[in-house]
Amino acid sequence: MKKKEKRSISAQIKEKKQRKAQFTIYGLIVLVSFVLYGNTLGHQYALDDVYVITQNQFTMQGLKGIPDIFSSDQFAGKYGTGKNIVVGGRYRPLSILSFAIGYEFFGESPGISHFFNILFFALTGILLYLLLLKLIPPKDDHNPYLNIPFLATLLFLAHPLHTEVVANIKGRDEIFALMGSLYATILSLRYLETRQRKYLIYSGIVFFLGLLSKENTITFLAIIPLTAWFFTDFKYREILTSLIPLGIATVVFLLIRQMVIGGGSTEIEKELLNNPFLYATTGERFATIAYTLGLYLKLLVFPHPLTFDYYPYHIPLMHWGDWQVILSILLNLALLGFAIWGTLKKNKIAWGIWFYFIPLSIVSNILFPVGVFMNERFIYISSIGFCFILAYLLIEKLQPKISKPATFRTIVYAGIGVVVLLFSIKTIARNSVWENNESLFSTDVVTSSNSIKSNAGYAEILYHKGEDIKDLDERKKILEQSISYFQKSIAIHPDYVNAMLLLANGWFEYNRSVDSTLYYYLRIVKLKPTMYDVYRNLPVVIGSLKDADKELSAWFKFLEVNPERSDVNHQIGLLYGKQKNDLPNAIKYLKRASELDPTNTDILSDLGLAYGLSDDYMNALTVFQSAFQFKPNDKKICTNIGMTYQKLGNQEKAMQYFAKAEKL
16 A cells, blocks of 8 residues: 555656646747747838738727628738639638737737737647647656657747748738647547547637638648557547548538638739749749749758748749759659658658648649749748658657767757757848838848849838938939839839839939830830829829920820720810810810710819800800709809800809809
């Protein structure tokens, strides 16, 4: 009896020590996360934060925006409903919900948002550690840090490829998705171990929350059964049973998604920034995809240089004969072949390879287009496979070859220490780039020097920066830089109308170069005849010519492109009437403008005046009365009608409208 009690006390002491070690590790994970990303706490909003926070009307409503958040596409809060911004649409309400809650209680506070991103990232690290702890329990109870779960988690936390996910607040959708996926995996394994149905229910709920965060959670429908296969001895039927709630959660999510956004637009965008393969042949497309798969492997091992911008043509269109493409294919096929062979052998490295490939598959552009060649955040989940393999090789494969435990510990700590230190230095340095848009674009335009997005984005930042500078010389210098970056962006993508618009405006702001401004405006309207901003700016730009013939010549060029523009006909009519005193032509173009826009009272008023100056008072009266129908309380229109009646000799009517004008 005493022996039993003694053994029990010993077991309790051991359990207490293990629990203490566990909580110490949890604390270390949180500490490491905040050390690595603490320099983002003073950062502003950047890049895609405009879509989900700063310019999202649902987020800015706080809790009142929740119904709209769950009943709309991800981009509806910025662009409005009924628009397909990306192929297939996006339904990711959970992260936007968190932003709305943050806005309700903390207002527009990027520091708070960054704090929670780091905290959620730390919780992800704890969940990853718990999962790996369940899969590969440490053999050495005396050293809680010299094991695969802790070392793999440490590598994951430090990896620089995660900077975009954590440092860019919008990346919370990736963090939430992985949290839900990892926890669902843990709960599924608990069900298999205990047969308690509550874990089935919990796993389904958590998995559903992951799906609401980002659609790539769905890849864990493959990862979870593979994990059970590699690390347990449960039968196929038992493993498949654990998938039932996950399958139900997926079906429910897809039904809700279908109800909210439908199937989304499946048509591939005819805009290079949304479809990087727009001008690529089929061979170039798949060769480029193969190249990016090799680049992902390179970035896992050597994460430099990093950039947010993998848009055309930072990644060039590749060909099957390029050595990088061939090398990538060989490497990826070798990994895939090993994974298939290792699955039959239950080789743990094969599991790590599957953990890498499966989440990557749906963002690789192989199955469907994702709108960009590649992105560092796309391997946020997949990087777990790499970190696991590296830790596994160090612990499981190196240890048997070293007889002395002390030597083994020294080698592992030194190896992992060097990698983690280098990763950490890179992570902290890269975080600083995400301080704001100017910092991000000014840095990444150097790395992605041949990209449309970086060049146009940095040019736009400089353009708006120049608007706020009062010193004329400094302003001119900034605008000159802006123009050069816009020109490079357009050289890469000659049909990029948004960049052309700002370039045209930049030329006008820089040195009132009307010819350069109108040159780009014409290019824009030939590509996009209804571009509102061009026609809004034209009266100011063309009017600065201060010469009626030159102004008419300019307007006729735009009329030739789009003769159905009422505003262009209106301006031409005004020039003929006011500057050239050519009333027949003034009436011709003003009349055409009124036919195109019959409710525009400004056009009707000008046409009425042209008729009046031509002594055609009956037509003038008809036109003025049409304007009066649309705007009966306009003093000027009433006065013009009164004057026209006066010219026609109807003093009674004239006085009625003069009196009405006086009252107005």
